[in-house]
Amino acid sequence: MTEEAQPAASPPEWPQPCQAAACARPLYAAVAYCPYCGSAQTKAEPAVATSAGAEQAPAVAPAAEKHSSVEALQANIAAKETAAEVGASSALQAPVQPEAKAAPRATEAAAKAGAKATAQPQAAPQPAGEKAAPPPTKPALSFKQRVVRWIRRICYTIGLLFIGIMALGYYVGSSGSARKAEQCTAASQTASTALAAGDIASAGKAAQQAVEVCEDQQLAQARKLLASVERAKSGALRCEQIQAQAEQLLDDGRAARAAALLTRNHNGCQARAYTDLSRKAAAAVNEARQQVDRARSRLRADAYDDADSLLDQALRLDADAAGAEPLRKQIADARAEMQARQQRSQSSTIAAPAAQPTMPAAAPAPAPRAVPSMDALVEGFLQDGERALQQKNYAQAKNAASSALRVDPNHAAARRLLQRAERAEQDALRGMEIE
CATH class of the missing domain: 1.25.40 (Serine Threonine Protein Phosphatase 5, Tetratricopeptide repeat)
Incomplete structure (x- = not known):
């Protein structure tokens, strides 16, 4: 018995089309699942094919649809094969009941495949009959490449360490510079104060410390201050030498020379000991002058011994006492003249003796003191x-x-x-x- 083939039903309108742009087109009615979008079309109705080979292949998905899984594609193929078998059998027997039974089975299989596709990450579709390509693996690095990579890492680490050290050094240097500037100012002020007070030792220590901590313009000023201290130290040493020479002159009885030496260097030496020594030398000069004046007075009184004694005292104080030389000559001349007078008087007395009456001999008179020649x-x-x-x-x-x-x-x-x-x-x- 021959049954007439029923015409294939037109694809029904999807009540809820897929939201993705690639899945917006309608599929054949035989497919009750949207494999590329992962949502089941529950209201789709299966269509009856005119022949087993009358079914057309589904449209190829665009480039964006290549991310569906292999399992979804296999489920789609299985659903289409089931629908084709159902359509062929219905064309021969033309019963409506088996067709209605096959559609729910295809829908159920498509729903399971869609659930698996949504649970797993999407992958690009593979052609039927081909195995999925294994995921790409990184190629193994050669020894030279590994060495180059390690060298780069070492250089990068060294660079970071260098930058960190430079930053730390800059921070430490900036804080240290401020501290050094304060120390430089304090040391310079201490050196200036000590130098003005005449404390050469303290001034030298402070100036040396200032040179060690000062920088830039402050360093130049500290060096000038140190040079001033060195000059003052040399001047102080020279003053000490002059003072020692003056003391030696005073001990040798040269008060006038000591006073002259101290007076010539008075501007460069103004210490208390130096001033006291100058006063001592001046007092010795004045005392010697007074002794010379007293000796001159005693010479006028014919007190030659007193005059000589006073003159000796004056010369012990100051061998260069003013008027001492002429006075010494005057004393010697007066003494020589006195001795000459005495000698002449004694000679005249012996040459002309007076007539005396005869008397018993008397004891001889003592001989006069011999006058030195x-x-x-x-x-x-x-x-x-x-x-x-x-x-x-x-x-x-x-x-x-x-x-x-x-x-x-x-x-x-x-x-x-x-x-x-x-x-x-x-x-x-x-x-x-x-x-």
Whole structure:
């Protein structure tokens, strides 16, 4: 019995089309599942195909639909095969009941496949009959590539460490610079104050500390301050040397020279000890001058011994006392004249004795004191001068030689003694100036 083939039903309208743009087109009625969108079309009705080969293939999905899973594609193929079998059998027998039974089975299979597709990540569809390609793996790095990568990492780490160290150094340096500036200012002020007060030792320590901590312009000022301290130190040392020389001159009985030496260097040496020594030298000069004046007064009174004693005191204070040399000559001349007068009077008394009455012989009168001769007097002056010259008392040696020349102006030994004393004195003065 031949049954007429029923015409294939037209694809029904989807009541709720897929939301994705790629799934918006309607599919064949035989497919009750949207495999690319993952939503089941529950109200789709299966269509009856005219023949087993009359069914057309579904439209190819666009590029965006390639992310569906392999399982969804297999489920779609299985659903289509089931629908094709159902359509072929219905074309031969033309019953409506089996067709109605096959549609729910296809719908159920499609729904299961869609549920699995939504639960798993979407993958690109693969052609039928081909295995899915394995996921790509990273190629193994060669030894050279690994070495290069490690070198890059090491360089990157070193660079980060260098940047960190530079940042830390900048922070520490900025804070240290401010602290050094404060220390520099304090040390410079301390050095200036100590230098103004005459404390050379403290000023030198503070100036040296300022040079060590100061920077830039402050360093130049600290160096100038240190140079000033060094000059002051040299000046102080020179003042100490001058002070020692002046004390030695005072001990040698040269108060006038000591006073002159101290006066010449008074501007550069103003310490208390130096000032006290200057006053001492000036007082010795004044005292020697007063002793010379007293000796002159005693000479006028014919007190030659007192005059000599006062003159000796004056020369002990100041061998260069003003007026001491002329006064020494005057005393020697007056004493020599007195001795000459005494000698003449004694000679005249012996030459003309007066007539005396005859009397018993009396005891002889004591012989008069012998008056020293001129040569003996000169010899005594020369001996005194030699002793003074050996003691480096050049003023006393010159005085003795001058006294000998006053007694005997043509005495060669006295003249040589005077020349030796003058040369020795000049040599001593040159030595002090060089020092």
